[in-house]
Amino acid sequence: xxxxxxxxxxxxxxxxxxxxxxxxxxxxxxxxxxxxxxxxxxxxxxxxxxxxxxxxxxxxxxxxxxxxxxxxxxxxxxxxxxxxx
Numbered sequence: 001x002x003x004x005x006x007x008x009x010x011x012x013x014x015x016x017x018x019x020x021x022x023x024x025x026x027x028x029x030x031x032x033x034x035x036x037x038x039x040x041x042x043x044x045x046x047x048x049x050x051x052x053x054x055x056x057x058x059x060x061x062x063x064x065x066x067x068x069x070x071x072x073x074x075x076x077x078x079x080x081x082x083x084x085x
Contacts, residue, residue: 007040022047022070029053030061031068045072 014020014034021030033049051064 009040010038012036012038019049022049024068024070027053029064029068031070033070043074045074046070047072 012035014036019032019034022033023030030052031047031049032052033047035048037046037048038044039046047070048067051066051068053062053064054060055062
C-alpha cells in the first residue's frame, strides 16, 4: 500500500473587497490580484490578476488584456506550535 500523501494545489479566488495591488519588479506596472494559488510541490505562491501599465509622467493608467502571473518562491523560516516559545 502506498502511504505517500499528495497535496493538491490550493486556489483562492478573492472577492472584490479582498483584492489588492502588487507592483511588478520588472517595469513597475500594477497588477490587481484576484487569485492566489499555493503550489506545495514547487514551493511557490502564484498571484494572478489584471495588469495595468502606469505612465507616471502623463498620469495615465492603461489596462492590459493579458492576465499576469507573479511567481513567488516560499522560504521556510521556522515551524512551531502555539504552545511553544
